[in-house]
Amino acid sequence: MGSRDSSELNSTRKGVKRSYPVGNRLLATADSNCPQSLNSRDIGTLGENLVAEWLQQQGWEILHRQWHCRWGEIDIIALGRDEQSAKNRGLPNHTSPTLAFVEVKTRRRGNWDAGGMLAVTTTKQAKLWQTAEIFLSTHPDLANNSCRFDVALVRCEPSRPNTKPILPPLTAASSQSAVAENYRLTLQEYICSAFSN
Secondary structure: OOHHHHHHHHOOOOOOEEEEEEOOEEEEEEOOOOHHHOOHHHHHHHHHHHHHHHHHHOOOEEEEEEEEEOOEEEEEEEEEEOHHHHHHOOOOOOOOEEEEEEEEEEEEOOOOOHHHHHHOOHHHHHHHHHHHHHHHHHOHHHOOOEEEEEEEEEEEEEOOOOOOOOOOOOOOOOOOEEEEOOEEEEEEEEEEEEEOO
């Protein structure tokens, strides 16, 4: 990480929760005196909120957000129908429930890691795998679902001060973007089954 990103990660994370409308839902962020003072964790949470909203628009149920254990944290755990996986198994008219463990990477312009994709290293993948195994052991009712690891790449850019904060609901046909504080967040890429063990 660059020195600027490190200092943002080490900045204080205190603040009052505040909500920003996005479609029919609210994005929650930490309150600050200056909108530019959002730290990396706050920006990451905004990115996760955008992806969670997008997944819900695609018909997925968000089961958990920022689920953590001693091995690490999973940003989003969602349950839905994986039509592509069913087709691959020769079941064109049948979709089985799938549990998606989603890693969200929110990056500003000029990042060093290809929009966050390079940050999902084999070490990070192993931690996510171990965390998912612990999640499944604590939720045996979900253990029989097929599982996959997805990666969502979100771009965060400063928005113009006159940009309206309320956008239409996110859909697959829309730009998959939202405005919160003075930032525009855009879902750049959603990679299904990005890695496996």
